[in-house]
Amino acid sequence: MNNPKTKKNLLVIEDEADILFSLKSYLESEGYEVATAENGKEGLTFLDEHPMPALILLDMKMPVMNGWEFSEAYRRKFSLRAPVIVMTAAADAEARAREAQANGWLGKPFSLDEINSQLQKFLGAQ
């Protein structure tokens, strides 16, 4: 369906194994190259060692380094930044996204279609 050379790279940072697994499986089936991290710290390490992905999906509540801490470090460390979409289970998801200065947000639970439309908004049709 997709030319391997034009595959877009995504980074998904999420501590809940099943959510991470579902997102990775779905996004790969949609033709993305998906890297995963279980917390913010792992995410930063990945970014240090790899080129900037096209987009980052970020969970907020995570052990070791949460979404807020990651966002702060990310903004401080990188000048050329990929858009960040926050995934949160908090009641006021939009406010949390604003706190993290994210580009978009997904309130948990969300559907696969919702992810898709967010991705298209930032990356265009795959």
Add this chain to the structure above:
Amino acid sequence: MDHLNLIPQLARARHPVSQILWGVVVSGIIIAIESVFWRWLAVSPYVPMPLGIIITSFFGGGLWAGFTATFILSFYGLIFPGSGHWFPSLIFFITGVLGTLLVDLAQNKIRELAGKEIRAEEAERLKFAAAAANIGIWEWDIPKDTLTWDDQMLTFYGLDRASFTGHVDSWRKGIHPEDSAYSNQILEEALYGKTKFELEFRVLNPSGQIKVLKANGYVMRDEKGSPIKMFGLNRDITGEKENLKKMEELKAYFEAALVQSPAGVVIGDAPTGLLRFVNPAALNIAGGDEETLVKGVDINRYARWRITDMDGVPIANEDLPLAQAIRSGETSSTNLIFIRPTGEKRVAYSQTAPVRRSDGSIISGVTVFVDITEQHKLMEELSSAREVAESAMRAKATFLDIAAHELRTPVTAASLLTQLTQRQLEKGEALDKNIIQRIRVQLDRLSRLVVDLLEVSKLDRGVLELRYEPTDLRTLVSDCSSTFQIQFPDRQITLHSSNGSIELMLDPIRIYEVVSNLIDNAIKYSPEGSPIELVLETGPESVRFLVRDHGPGLTEEGQRKLFSAFERGTTHEKTSGLGLGLFICRGIIALHDGTIGVHSAPGKGSTFYFDLPKKKEFKKTGS
């Protein structure tokens, strides 16, 4: 007034010597004038003589002045140079004497007429003044026993002119019987010169009316010292007496009100600051007596009153509201703390104001205290209760946030896994058993959360019901332990217990839940592979179950928060769920009249335990 003659002699004649001197002076002047102007006047020296007499007599003269001038001028006429006729001089002498007598007579008549007129006018004035001042005037001729009273006196004694005897018995009869002996005694003493006649006494009028009079009198004596006359005044002081009584009553009334006031009252004089008045309520608040707190104490030396502000900072004497009111007229209201000598603290609401004279200057300062210790305590309790309630509300709100998050996470996972499966099926791929298992785990997790929440809700509302059954606690713990051992084969779980059953009345399902929860926590919060010890101890009145782990241990703060709902003891990575387990355990044990607790210290592992009372011990019939 007609009966008295108190008016001084209106025109007293000059002394005879002075009259004679006056006659000499006037005659001398006339003679001098005649001698100088004789030639030019060219008149008889006898002509001015009668004029001299008349002038002398009229202008401040008098009988003796007239006679002196007559004599001198007649003699002058006799010895006048070139005269030598004795006859005109004799005629002049006779007419001079007669003229002088005539002038004097006329002058006396004029004086008498003028005097009468003035006397009447003065009398009217005096009468008016006496009446206005409520003064009666009297005069007593002692040898004749003639008593003279003016109209005012008659009024005082309730008499009319007809019923007044004109003797001293009128006075004696008028005195109130109770004051009679004393009044007569004062009169006697005055007559014998022992005392002044000064007396306050009551009169009882024929009509029954009582008046209080004040009498002053003066005794006149003859050359032998015998009293011959008394005169003086009576003044009606009934009204004054009544006013004085009213004033005293009013003073007593306000004093009693201030003394008995439930509010403390302190009055300090300006500008000295001396405490003028301190009522018992104020002393009571300060916790002292008059001797220790008031005597010789001024604001500037208030040391014996220990007063602080609401933060317990002592207030310097010169900064006390009363001192400020006295000094600068400040009005203030504030709460103060009085520290009694016993150390007890009383909280008082005080209001302070200066007291001013009509010209605005400060005469004193007054502070009113009300003891509000109890109300203040209540307020503090209420506000701390409110804080507790607010903190509980905040904790609940936080908990709801966490609960929402925790519930959404498994829902999100299950939902995404399901959608993924759906897509795979749509694409004709085979059903992934692994994904179905993952969905199940997430739904189980969700289900546990919901059960926990329901249980907490029941405990919170006090509607969790127990189903008591005779149960062997040893078997229950042993079963639970075995289940965990199977689930975690790498952990060494040992149970130490005396042999034989421990039969208690309890809800086996709930107690199993507690035991399971404690073992589960021990496994979760201790390093992998480390052993878990379970102990059952039977005491005289209770049975203790404990779980010992080799985990990181807990701080005191952590231990305190452990058993409360909506507060997670730790942010351990492995922690999932709502941290409600121990709260639910505590609720269940409390319903069994037991206690639950933990012994722990950081780095030393934790021992969780619960005690169940033996009173619920099950006794088998017949054994």
